[in-house]
Amino acid sequence: MLVPRRILGGSGYTPPSEELTRAIIGCGGISESHLPMTDGRLLALCDVDSNHLAERMKGRPDVKGYRDFRDVLARPDIDIVHICTPPHWHGLISIMAAQAGKDIWCEKPMTRTLAEGVKVVEAVRQHGRIFRLNTWFRFQSNFYGFGTPVQPIKKLVASGMLGWPLRVTVSRATGFDWKFDWSGKTNLQPQPVPANLDYDFWLGPAPYKPYNPHRVHGTFRGYWDYDAGGLGDMGQHYLDPVQYILGKDDTSPVEVEVDAPQQDPDAASSFRRILLRYADGCEIIIDAGTTGRVPFISGPHGNLYPGMECTVPDWKRKLKTMPDPVPQITEFTESVRTRRPFALNEQNGFRSCLLVQIASTAWRLGRGFRFDPVTLRANDDAANRLFNQPMRAPWHL
Numbered sequence: 001m002l003v004p005r006r007i008l009g010g011s012g013y014t015p016p017s018e019e020l021t022r023a024i025i026g027c028g029g030i031s032e033s034h035l036p037m038t039d040g041r042l043l044a045l046c047d048v049d050s051n052h053l054a055e056r057m058k059g060r061p062d063v064k065g066y067r068d069f070r071d072v073l074a075r076p077d078i079d080i081v082h083i084c085t086p087p088h089w090h091g092l093i094s095i096m097a098a099q100a101g102k103d104i105w106c107e108k109p110m111t112r113t114l115a116e117g118v119k120v121v122e123a124v125r126q127h128g129r130i131f132r133l134n135t136w137f138r139f140q141s142n143f144y145g146f147g148t149p150v151q152p153i154k155k156l157v158a159s160g161m162l163g164w165p166l167r168v169t170v171s172r173a174t175g176f177d178w179k180f181d182w183s184g185k186t187n188l189q190p191q192p193v194p195a196n197l198d199y200d201f202w203l204g205p206a207p208y209k210p211y212n213p214h215r216v217h218g219t220f221r222g223y224w225d226y227d228a229g230g231l232g233d234m235g236q237h238y239l240d241p242v243q244y245i246l247g248k249d250d251t252s253p254v255e256v257e258v259d260a261p262q263q264d265p266d267a268a269s270s271f272r273r274i275l276l277r278y279a280d281g282c283e284i285i286i287d288a289g290t291t292g293r294v295p296f297i298s299g300p301h302g303n304l305y306p307g308m309e310c311t312v313p314d315w316k317r318k319l320k321t322m323p324d325p326v327p328q329i330t331e332f333t334e335s336v337r338t339r340r341p342f343a344l345n346e347q348n349g350f351r352s353c354l355l356v357q358i359a360s361t362a363w364r365l366g367r368g369f370r371f372d373p374v375t376l377r378a379n380d381d382a383a384n385r386l387f388n389q390p391m392r393a394p395w396h397l
Helices: 005-009 031-037 050-057 069-073 087-099 114-126 151-159 199-203 217-222 229-246 315-320 332-338 346-365 381-387
Strands: 021-025 041-046 064-066 080-083 103-106 131-133 167-171 255-259 273-277 283-287 297-299 302-305 369-372
Touching: 021 031, 021 069, 031 050, 041 050, 041 069, 050 064, 064 069, 069 087, 080 087, 087 103, 087 114, 114 346, 131 346, 151 229, 151 315, 167 229, 217 229, 229 283, 229 346, 255 346, 273 346, 346 369, 346 381
Parallel strands: 021 041, 021 080, 041 064, 080 103, 103 131, 167 283
Antiparallel strands: 167 297, 255 273, 255 369, 273 283, 297 302
């Protein structure tokens, strides 16, 4: 006898064989935003800080807590892992999750270095996994300062009404804030490691530095070993939609210029201006100081300002006649179930993360360089060393 499942369990019934299961690795502040994203059953939480883990475990008696993410990846009953650790762990955990047969929802930036990004792309493809990067402005939510999603901006650029090549300015004047207060400190004094934190495991592949509370948790972004200041934190949020708008998902800039004060070898501080230039002449300006009325996109035939103010005559009527952008899968569970790529996946996410890495490397070195989007190498040996940094043993790519 065949009985419809709605009779057995009602209209909302999902059999265990069709339910997605999840784990969250990293229980700091950003993990809170991942808890509502759990379409399916949350089975595991993991953190090297027992206090953070205990806080996230509250009210979740059916969830098991872990200190070592490898124990989470070893569970065959987990389908998806959310990676909410600091960026110096993103690459390794993503690679190991792919090898363990998990689908991956990773926080931004995708990886800390270029070499890590290459290996993540390889692992995700080799093992047939679905990857999502957790920045969403290319496909949902209103873009900063515009009061609209990115799609109409993408459509305007694709229409050719602004002309070509284009210059995109990402600055406070066009609605973006780089969080300069997230700089590192250059006078850190060693302090005892608190009993609740496995600091050696927290460092993982990063070089050993004596413990100071400013190195970990919410302020880690100010240190080159773990991130790249406000640019590392917010850069992929701001620049990934620009890459999509310009149609550059399969390439990278060929040149970078920088205007910034000399940087400390350990702690990131600030920059004034970084320019990224593509082979066709398109440019992205990351401007830390300009205020006032500045176009977000400027082209030979017109400008687009925040608030969707455009100087092209009759542009709104003309835009209605243009085709919409190609539809994308913007629900991660749909990608997981259909095995079709998510809108922001390992490949285009790698390229937008590379925008951050090229910019932050020039900022850190205090000089520009040329870059080959195919070989993924710069004409600067120091830049290439930063793109491919060694890891602290026993961790390696």
